[in-house]
Every structure is written in C-alpha cells, then in structure tokens.
Amino acid sequence: MTIQATAARRTVTLLGTLFAALLCALSLGAGTASAHAALVSTDPKDGSVVPVAPQQIKLTFSEGVLLNADSLRVLDPQGKRVDEGRPAHLDGKSDTAAVAVRAGIADGTYTVAWQAVSADSHPVAGAFTFSVGAPSKTTVTAQSATAGTDPAVGTFYGIGRYTAYGGFVLLVGGCVFAGVCRSSRSVQRVAVGGWIALFLSTTVLLLLRGAYTGGKGMGSVLDLSLLGDALSTKPGAALLSRLLLLSAAAVFLAVLFGTYADSGARNGCSAQALAERRGVAYGLAVGGTLVAGGLAATWALAEHASQGLQSWLAMPVDVVHLLGVAVWLGGLAALLASLWSGEPVRRAGVQRFSRLAFTSVCVLVATGLYQSWRQVGSWDALTGTEYGRRLLVKVGLVAVMVAVASVSRRWTGRLTDERTEPKKEPRKAAAKAKVPAAQSGASPERAAQLARQQAALARAAGRRERDADTGRTGLRRAVLAEAAVAVVLLAVTTVLTGTQPGRAETEQRQAGSAGSTAPAPAGPAEVTIPYDTDGPNGRGTAVITVGPARAGANTVDVTLTDASGKPADVPELDVSFTEKDKAIGPLRTTLQRQSAGRWQAAGFQLPMAGTWQLTLTVRTSDIDQVTETGNVKIN
Numbered sequence: 251m252t253i254q255a256t257a258a259r260r261t262v263t264l265l266g267t268l269f270a271a272l273l274c275a276l277s278l279g280a281g282t283a284s285a286h287a288a289l290v291s292t293d294p295k296d297g298s299v300v301p302v303a304p305q306q307i308k309l310t311f312s313e314g315v316l317l318n319a320d321s322l323r324v325l326d327p328q329g330k331r332v333d334e335g336r337p338a339h340l341d342g343k344s345d346t347a348a349v350a351v352r353a354g355i356a357d358g359t360y361t362v363a364w365q366a367v368s369a370d371s372h373p374v375a376g377a378f379t380f381s382v383g384a385p386s387k388t389t390v391t392a393q394s395a396t397a398g399t400d401p402a403v404g405t406f407y408g409i410g411r412y413t414a415y416g417g418f419v420l421l422v423g424g425c426v427f428a429g430v431c432r433s434s435r436s437v438q439r440v441a442v443g444g445w446i447a448l449f450l451s452t453t454v455l456l457l458l459r460g461a462y463t464g465g466k467g468m469g470s471v472l473d474l475s476l477l478g479d480a481l482s483t484k485p486g487a488a489l490l491s492r493l494l495l496l497s498a499a500a501v502f503l504a505v506l507f508g509t510y511a512d513s514g515a516r517n518g519c520s521a522q523a524l525a526e527r528r529g530v531a532y533g534l535a536v537g538g539t540l541v542a543g544g545l546a547a548t549w550a551l552a553e554h555a556s557q558g559l560q561s562w563l564a565m566p567v568d569v570v571h572l573l574g575v576a577v578w579l580g581g582l583a584a585l586l587a588s589l590w591s592g593e594p595v596r597r598a599g600v601q602r603f604s605r606l607a608f609t610s611v612c613v614l615v616a617t618g619l620y621q622s623w624r625q626v627g628s629w630d631a632l633t634g635t636e637y638g639r640r641l642l643v644k645v646g647l648v649a650v651m652v653a654v655a656s657v658s659r660r661w662t663g664r665l666t667d668e669r670t671e672p673k674k675e676p677r678k679a680a681a682k683a684k685v686p687a688a689q690s691g692a693s694p695e696r697a698a699q700l701a702r703q704q705a706a707l708a709r710a711a712g713r714r715e716r717d718a719d720t721g722r723t724g725l726r727r728a729v730l731a732e733a734a735v736a737v738v739l740l741a742v743t744t745v746l747t748g749t750q751p752g753r754a755e756t757e758q759r760q761a762g763s764a765g766s767t768a769p770a771p772a773g774p775a776e777v778t779i780p781y782d783t784d785g786p787n788g789r790g791t792a793v794i795t796v797g798p799a800r801a802g803a804n805t806v807d808v809t810l811t812d813a814s815g816k817p818a819d820v821p822e823l824d825v826s827f828t829e830k831d832k833a834i835g836p837l838r839t840t841l842q843r844q845s846a847g848r849w850q851a852a853g854f855q856l857p858m859a860g861t862w863q864l865t866l867t868v869r870t871s872d873i874d875q876v877t878e879t880g881n882v883k884i885n
Contacts, residue, residue: 288312289376292362296378297801297858303355303382306348307333307362313557314344315366315374316483318464322349325361327388332360357383359857361390365465371485371552372748373463379802385857387837400467406454407462412744413451419740420444421499422542422573423580425506429534430606432599436587438507444580445503448545449496456480456489488552495544502538510534546572553747559624571617575743578610579736586733589726600725604659611652618648624753631752638752640745647739654732661725775799777880779866785874789813792866792878794825800885801859806839806851810868817847822869825851827862827882834858836865859884 293308294300307324315321317337324333332352340346347366358381365375379388424441428434460476461467470476480486510530546569555561555568581603588595622641632638774797782789795807808825812818828835839851856862864882869875 288374289364289378292378294380297380299381299383299385299858301383303353304351305353306350308340309347309362309364311345311347311366313368315347315368316463317347317366318479320464321364321366322347323363324349324351325363325390326355327358327360327386327390329390355382357381358386359388359855361388367463367483367485368557372750373465375465379855379857381857384832385834387835388855388857390855400461400465402468403458403461403466403471406468407458408744408748410451410455410458411748412741413447414455415740415744417444417446417448417451418545418572419576419580420583421448421580422545422576423578423582424584425502425538425542426577426606427581427584427603428506429531429538431581431585431603432588432595433507433510434588434591434593436591436593437584440580440584440587441503441507445496445499449493452489452492452496456486456493459483459486459489484556485552488548492545492548495541495548498537499541499545502534502541505530506534506538542573542576543569546576549747554625554751555621559753564621564624567617567620570613571621574610574613574617578607578614579733579740581607581610582729582732582736586726586729589729607655611655614648618645625751627753628756631756635750635752635756637746637749640742640749641752644739644742644746647735647742651732651735651739654728654735658725658728658732661728775882775884777864777882779864779878779880781866781868781876781878783868783870783874783876785871787812787818788870788874788876790818790868792868794864794866794880794882796856796882796884799883801856803853804856804884806841806854808841808849808866810847810849817845819846820868820870821872822867822875823849824865824867826865827856828865829858829860829862831860832858835862856884 288311289309290312291310294304307322309322317339319336322333322337323331326332332355334350334352337347337349340348347364359379360382361377361379363375363377365373367373420440421444424437424444428437428441457471457477459480460473461470463480464470464476466473466476481490510527547565549572550556550565550568553568555564585595585600585603626632626635626638626641632642774795777794777796779792779794780790781792790810790812793809793811795809797805797807806825808823810818810820810823823841824838825841826836826838828837834857837854837856839854841849841851844850862882862884864880865877866879867875867877
C-alpha cells in the first residue's frame with residue numbers, strides 16, 4: 251500500500267472515530283457536575299415580602315465561590331447601602347455567602363447585588379429584591395446594581411488569554427520540534443517568540459485579574475490591593491506559578507538552542523562526545539516534560555477541569571490534552587517557519603513530525619471525548635447550550651485540520667533530500683559586485699546602498715531556489731492552510747474555556763424549575779389599547795409588551811400605530827403601573843424612543859406578582875391628550 255493510500259485511510263478512520271466516539275460519549279447521560287457558580291437560593295427569597303427587617307442576607311451557590319469586600323451589597327429604595335461588615339462564608343462553607351444588614355432600616359423594597367468568582371476562576375454576578383413591610387418604588391434596577399466586568403478590561407483580558415494559549419503552543423511545540431525533528435534559527439525564533447508571548451500575556455492577566463473579577467475599570471489595574479486580592483486566590487496563584495515556571499523554561503531554551511545545538515554542530519564525533527550529547531538530550535527531555543507539564547497544569551488547576559465531576563481525573567487529562575495541542579499546533583508552526591525560510595528540511599525530519607502529529611491527534615481525540623462527555627453530558631446540552639454549540643464548531647475545525655493534514659502527509663511522501671540549484675546568477679552577480687565597490691573607494695553611503703542591494707538579491711535568489719522545489723512548495727502551502735485553521739481553532743478554544751459548561755447550565759435550569767414555587771410564565775404579557783385624543787391624527791393603537799412578566803426587572807415595549815397601521819410618533823407618551831389590591835403605585839416607567847412609533851424601558855422593576863393596572867397617557871398635540879387603562883398579569 252502506498253504512503254498516500256495509508257495516509258488517506260488513517261485520516262478517514264480518525265475522523266470516523268472522532269465523531270462516532272463523541273456520539274457514544276454523549277449518549278452515556280449525565281451525572282452530578284458544576285462549573286460557573288449559579289445562585290441556588292437566597293434568604294430572604296427573591297421577590298418576597300418579610301414583616302421585619304432581616305439581620306443578615308444569606309446566599310447559597312451551586313459551587314464554591316471567592317468573596318471580596320463588595321461581593322454583597324444591600325441597597326435601599328434610594329440606592330444607598332445598608333449592609334455592614336465584610337461578606338463571609340457561613341460555617342466555613344465555600345458555597346455560601348452572607349452579610350449583615352444595618353439595624354432599623356425602613357420599610358420598602360431593597361435590592362441585593364452580588365458578585366463573586368467561581369471556583370473555576372470565572373466571575374459571576376446578579377441581583378434580586380425583597381421588601382420589608384410592603385413593596386415600594388425603588389430607583390435601583392438590576393442592571394445598575396450589578397457591577398459587571400468593565401468592557402475594556404474584559405476585552406484586554408480576553409486578548410491576554412488567547413495570547414497565553416498561543417504562546418504556550420509555540421513554546422512547547424517549537425521545543426519538541428527542535429528536539430525530535432530539526433533545530434534551526436527559524437525554529438528557535440518560534441520557541442522564543444512563544445516564551446515572550448506567554449510571559450507578557452501572563453503578566454498582563456495577573457495585573458488585570460483584580461479589575462476583571464471586581465468589576466473595576468482600567469484605572470484600577472495597578473491597584474496593589476486588587477493585585478494582592480488576586481494573588482490570594484487560586485487563579486492568581488496559578489498565574490504567579492506560571493511566571494516562575496517560565497524562568498525555568500528560559501534556562502531550558504538556552505540549553506536547547508545553545509549548549510545542545512553547539513554540541514551537535516561540532517566536527518568531533520567521538521564516543522565521549524556522543525555520550526555527553528545523549529546525556530544532555532536525556533536531561534532536556536526530562537526537564538522539558540516537567541516544565542511543559544507544569545505550565546499546562548496552571549490552566550488545569552484553575553479552570554473547568556478543577557471543578558465538578560471527577561476533577562481528580564479531569565485535571566491530568568486536561569494537562570495531557572493541552573500538551574497534545576501544543577505538540578501538534580506548535581510543531582506545525584515550527585515546520586512552517588522552516589519551510590518558509592528556505593532552510594533545508596530533510597524528508598526524515600518531516601516524517602518524524604508527521605508521526606508525532608498523528609500521535610498527538612489521537613491523544614487529543616481520546617482526551618477531548620472525555621472532556622466533552624464531562625462538560626456537556628447529553629444531546630440536549632450539545633445543541634441547546636452555548637457551550638455545546640461552540641464545542642461543535644471546535645470539533646468541526648479539528649476535522650478540517652485533520653483533512654488538510656492528510657494533504658500534507660501526501661506531500662511529505664513526495665519529498666526528496668535532493669535540492670535543485672536553479673539560477674545562481676543573482677548570487678554570483680552580487681558576489682562580483684563587492685569587488686568594484688571596494689576597489690572604487692565608494693563613499694560609506696554608496697557602500698551601504700550596495701550592501702542592501704546585495705542582500706535583496708540574495709533573498710530573491712533564496713526565494714526562487716525555495717519555490718523551485720515543488721515538493722516543499724506543496725508541503726508549505728498545505729501546512730500554511732493547517733496553520734490558518736489552527737489560529738481560528740485557538741480562538742474558539744479560548745472562548746470555550748470562558749463559557750459555562752453545558753452540563754452545568756442544564757442542571758441549573760432543572761434546579762430552577764424544580765425549586766420554583768410559581769409556574770414559569772408562558773412568555774411576555776401583551777396588552778393592546780386603542781386610543782383617540784379627538785385631535786388631528788389622534789386615533790391609533792398602542793401595543794404594550796411586558797417581559798418576562800414576572801416580579802423583578804422587566805422590559806416594557808410600547809408600539810404606536812395610527813389609524814392606517816403605520817408607526818405613529820407622538821410628542822408625549824407615559825406608561826405607569828398600579829397594584830390596587832396592595833395599594834402600590836402608580837409606578838411610572840422611563841420610556842426611551844427607539845425608532846418611529848416605538849419606545850422602550852429596560853430594567854423596570856415590578857416588585858411583586860399580581861394583576862397590575864396599566865395606565866397609558868398619549869398626547870398628540872399641545873392640547874390633545876387621552877388616558878386609557880388596561881390590565882396585565884405579572885407572575
């Protein structure tokens with residue numbers, strides 16, 4: 251059987267195994283798991299009315315959370331804080347949080363805004379309301395109470411995470427390629443570039459960590475108190491450990507591309523020299539494996555793998571998965587750099603990398619299947635959650651890379667160690683040009699110009715020589731296509747690691763459905779109210795939509811149409827809500843014009859369930875105005 255046929259058969263087998271095993275893994279069902287902490291219960295309950303003010307606010311989460319001084323804030327109807335002391339865990343349980351409430355607070359509706367960091371390093375936040383004595387109007391909305399991640403901080407943090415993954419891949423993959431396949435100046439640049447990218451991105455992530463989890467802006471990045479808080483957490487300690495490991499990686503790079511490379515370049519091949527070289531190679535293999543494994547562990551110990559189902563197994567599997575990715579994609583970058591530079595790359599070295607890459611893909615399939623089952627768990631979660639859909643995109647990209655890799659393997663089979671030497675005239679001309687320049691006593695400026703011309707001619711001759719080898723040209727293009735897909739694959743992986751796993755999201759939904767005391771609303775409530783101000787163009791219809799039509803924050807949409815059904819703009823529009831049985835209201839909305847005939851109020855608070863009277867006031871001119879009413883059911 252030919253090399254091409256063998257490569258094709260292996261590719262088809264691998265793709266079939268990838269998808270078939272993924273389907274089997276998902277059909278195994280779900281177990282208990284958790285990641286991205288979700289709020290399970292509160293005391294007082296969301297939307298409840300208590301006769302006397304509570305002394306303490308208590309929250310329970312689906313997993314352990316990390317707290318800071320602003321993790322729990324209790325806001326009165328005017329938005330002033332009434333909590334006292336620092337939030338703490340109850341009875342030492344990391345999945346709880348509590349904060350004391352100031353004594354003697356008045357009756358009314360209070361908002362509890364919470365923010366914490368999941369044990370898997372991701373920030374979570376939210377808000378709920380309760381009332382003392384009776385509900386009241388409040389100026390606080392869920393959006394204003396919850397301190398989300400600053401957009402600029404979030405953007406830079408995401409870029410830093412992507413750069414860190416890319417740097418790790420280039421560092422580990424470049425070193426493995428240099429040790430197993432071929433070491434050269436271009437491969438050294440790949441590995442060293444990866445080290446620099448990983449070091450800089452890790453430093454940036456450590457500085458941004460406090461602001462990222464605490465909802466602060468870019469101005470707080472250099473706040474030493476936030477940095478201290480970040481270092482006291484598991485993710486911060488993992489980032490600091492990564493920096494320490496990178497110092498060991500710098501020594502490893504110096505030996506690999508310095509001492510070890512120099513020993514291979516010596517002319518002497520005595521038994522003693524070979525023994526010394528083998529000893530250095532063994533030390534590099536052991537030391538490099540430990541450093542690479544340690545770097546991978548800084549992700550595994552602080553993210554999804556460290557929480558939930560079978561974490562004792564998931565963390566080492568995640569380390570192996572990350573190493574497999576680095577060996578494959580980083581080696582691919584090193585091979586591309588070698589081919590692009592025109593350096594001589596022997597067929598045996600490319601074939602060694604091809605076998606190494608195939609082994610890495612097999613490792614990725616095995617570890618990826620386990621991770622998919624652990625994080626997704628069911629068919630519904632695969633297609634019905636954000637994590638599952640992004641995982642499908644990742645699997646598709648891996649399949650594309652494997653397919654392109656089969657093309658690379660075919661080009662590898664066509665390589666020869668014989669290199670053609672076409673058109674050496676430019677290099678000869680450049681060499682001849684040096685003599686007249688030296689003999690004519692040219693000025694320094696002219697000499698520098700001639701040197702640049704000679705260098706350009708040499709580069710052009712090298713490119714022509716490189717491109718004349720059809721085998722290497724075809725391989726280079728195939729590897730370039732693989733690398734392009736790999737860039738997108740790393741981006742999807744970065745996003746995936748910051749997404750709540752599908753299994754946890756599904757269990758959160760189920761827990762919310764089981765713990766709900768009232769049936770979930772079928773959807774937004776809609777009220778249609780005709781109006782007529784008795785003025786010119788005064789007749790029309792208002793459609794008011796309240797969603798999700800439940801106690802708490804709602805979005806109020808108002809659409810006005812005239813008698814002909816076209817959007818109608820009016821000088822003034824007002825909507826208010828009154829709960830007559832409880833004597834609450836009127837609560838007025840703050841409508842913002844969105845487009846012709848459409849207004850919206852986001853985050854409007856309806857403090858309790860019941861049948862609310864909706865009052866609509868429309869003014870179509872300076873003197874023409876009408877007020878109409880309707881009813882809306884709030885669950």
